[in-house]
Amino acid sequence: MKELSLNILDVAENSVKAGASLTQILLTEQGNVLTLEIVDDGCGMSEDIVRSVTDPFYTTRTTRKVGMGIPLLKLACEQTDGSLAISSVTQESDPVNHGTHVTATFHTDHIDFTPLGDVSASVLTLIQGHPDTDFLFRHQRDGKSVELDTRELREVLEDVPLNSYDVMEWIRGSLQEQYEMLS
Amino acid sequence: MTVDELLEHGFEAVSLPDGSREIDGVYIGDLLSWVMGRAQMDNAWITIMTNVNTIAVASLADTSCVILAEGVEMEHDLIETAQQKDVNILRSSKPIYETAVQLHELLA
Numbered sequence: 351m352k353e354l355s356l357n358i359l360d361v362a363e364n365s366v367k368a369g370a371s372l373t374q375i376l377l378t379e380q381g382n383v384l385t386l387e388i389v390d391d392g393c394g395m396s397e398d399i400v401r402s403v404t405d406p407f408y409t410t411r412t413t414r415k416v417g418m419g420i421p422l423l424k425l426a427c428e429q430t431d432g433s434l435a436i437s438s439v440t441q442e443s444d445p446v447n448h449g450t451h452v453t454a455t456f457h458t459d460h461i462d463f464t465p466l467g468d469v470s471a472s473v474l475t476l477i478q479g480h481p482d483t484d485f486l487f488r489h490q491r492d493g494k495s496v497e498l499d500t501r502e503l504r505e506v507l508e509d510v511p512l513n514s515y516d517v518m519e520w521i522r523g524s525l526q527e528q529y530e531m532l533s
Numbered sequence: 534m535t536v537d538e539l540l541e542h543g544f545e546a547v548s549l550p551d552g553s554r555e556i557d558g559v560y561i562g563d564l565l566s567w568v569m570g571r572a573q574m575d576n577a578w579i580t581i582m583t584n585v586n587t588i589a590v591a592s593l594a595d596t597s598c599v600i601l602a603e604g605v606e607m608e609h610d611l612i613e614t615a616q617q618k619d620v621n622i623l624r625s626s627k628p629i630y631e632t633a634v635q636l637h638e639l640l641a
Contacts, residue, residue, distance in 0.1 A: 351566040406589030407618065418593075421586050422566055 351422055353467025359475055360419030361388050361452060366480050368392025368450065377489040382459040391449040394440035423454055430460035470525040473498060474518060481513035496528040534640055536598045536621050542639060547607055547622040548615035554597040559636050561629060565590050572596055579632050583607040591620045602629040
């Protein structure tokens with residue numbers, strides 16, 4: 351995809367579809383290595399499915415459950431000499447600690463590194479579209495970080511929906527302000 | 534013009550499960566997610582990308598063929614996948630622009 355942020359959006363949507371109550375989007379920059387983790391507590395996938403989600407033909411069937419998000423994410427990290435790993439625990443095998451963990455690493459100094467793009471916009475889109483599920487977003491760089499946890503917001507807001515205009519604007523402003531501190 | 538007919542004009546067959554497909558227009562691009570939303574059915578798609586997702590995008594967009602420009606190689610396993618998935622793939626030794634110009638003349 352043109353920007354990694356769009357890829358992040360696509361893969362995080364899979365987590366929501368898997369029934370996650372909390373989806374974490376974690377970006378960690380250490381030197382020239384960027385690690386993206388998308389961690390959810392959704393229904394999980396069997397080993398067979400985990401193996402097949404990176405295969406674009408699994409996802410292009412007419413009854414596809416996930417988009418091209420994972421195959422394109424795999425391509426995006428591999429073309430920077432990075433890698434993609436997926437681990438998953440199904441709800442049947444562990445009713446308490448289940449979910450999926452996607453880890454993608456990128457070498458940001460590689461010429462084919464896809465720009466990160468506007469990750470804040472992706473986070474806002476996720477909250478807007480799924481105000482009843484929780485998201486934890488954290489972007490760490492050089493010991494500093496940008497963070498948003500909708501569970502904390504929910505506690506303060508009580509009955510105000512997360513996707514109401516004022517809340518969305520507050521989140522937008524908060525992320526922007528934190529990013530200014532990060533750079 | 535059909536995909537088969539391109540073979541008479543210097544294009545090399547990489548995977549040709551359905552050479553009788555008619556070519557209608559050309560699309561050029563290497564960013565697969567971009568191509569996925571823009572290539573039209575029956576287009577010949579010129580690219581230099583040779584991974585499994587190339588085949589998936591060609592299949593999704595239902596292009597008449599993929600044309601690998603610059604003589605880029607495709608791994609043997611992927612050629613088998615293309616054949617299984619009914620995706621035509623040709624190769625041109627020319628750069629993308631020259632390949633496009635040649636197609637423009639042939640399709641005119």
